[in-house]
Amino acid sequence: MHRAAQWGPLAEQVADICVAHLRTLVGAYVQGSAVLGGFTGASDLDVLVIVADSTGLEDFGTALSRMTSLDRPVELSVVTAAAAATPASPWPYLLHVNTDTEDVVHDDGSGDPDLLAHYAVTRAHGHTLVGPEPDRVIGETPHHDLVDYLAGELSWALDHADQRYAVLNACRAVAFAESGELLSKVEGARWWALHRGWSPLVEGCLEAQLDGRDMGSPSPAARSFVAACIDELRV
Structure with missing residues (x-):
């Protein structure tokens, strides 16, 4: 389709x-x-x-x-x-x-x-x-400005969003910083599996995203994952 x-x-x-x-x-x-x-x-x-x-x-x-x-x-x-x-x-x-x-x-x-x-x-x-x-009709946005924005969004997500939102956005933020590709949450998870390796945390969030299922506040493991991604973006 x-x-x-x-x-x-x-x-x-x-x-x-x-x-x-x-x-x-x-x-x-x-x-x-x-x-x-x-x-x-x-x-x-x-x-x-x-x-x-x-x-x-x-x-x-x-x-x-x-x-x-x-x-x-x-x-x-x-x-x-x-x-x-x-x-x-x-x-x-x-x-x-x-x-x-x-x-x-x-x-x-x-x-x-x-x-x-x-x-x-x-x-x-x-x-x-x-x-x-x-x-x-739309001008370009500098790469570094968008990376900074994505890092800020992840910091917000740790306290205000559900786990799938935080983790999958972390995946696609790192993908953009590394490759310049703008991906969906779903494709961000797949990029992570391909370039960073399989992760049960990411896979679980991907399944929840595809099901439209809220996962609640990020778990300690999810918070650590997202925090590490933020650190990588801000290097």
Whole structure:
């Protein structure tokens, strides 16, 4: 099955709402696990939308958050073309929408560091719904900035995320630092097995990810594994 068969119809619904409400739409792109190859039954659909300005933004956010026909949650960020062309701190955005919680959040000026990763994934692997190819409208993010971001995400995960999230993100963070490859959690685990050797900890987290099963807070072994990966990233 082509990977888009899992999320294509949903993505088209989102694209239709973008076209209907965003009069200065530049492009809309599927990103995240849907394009990295780790899309499962528990995955959200991640979308990055680029606009020239905020015209129509309020109606767009309301329309998307209230959609009841979505077969899985959508997490979507709207950014300006200027911000996408030259990605930089504080990573400003116009709007974040999460259809699972019906949250519609405007940037209060603090930005969103997660956009660093969203830009990198979309530029390299994004699936175009509307507009030009992503590498024509999204600038490059420096490798060292992304490695620093991934290390910070792992530190956060130790205290706030479940074990599969922390361990599998550690695998793919090390993979990126070493090879420059942007991988899904699933592919990150497989990279680890191929390049670092088989690990029952990683295998257990991979199985949980494929099953969509929460593992709870990281075990002592998982915390040690992730901490070692953080140290490696920060060398």
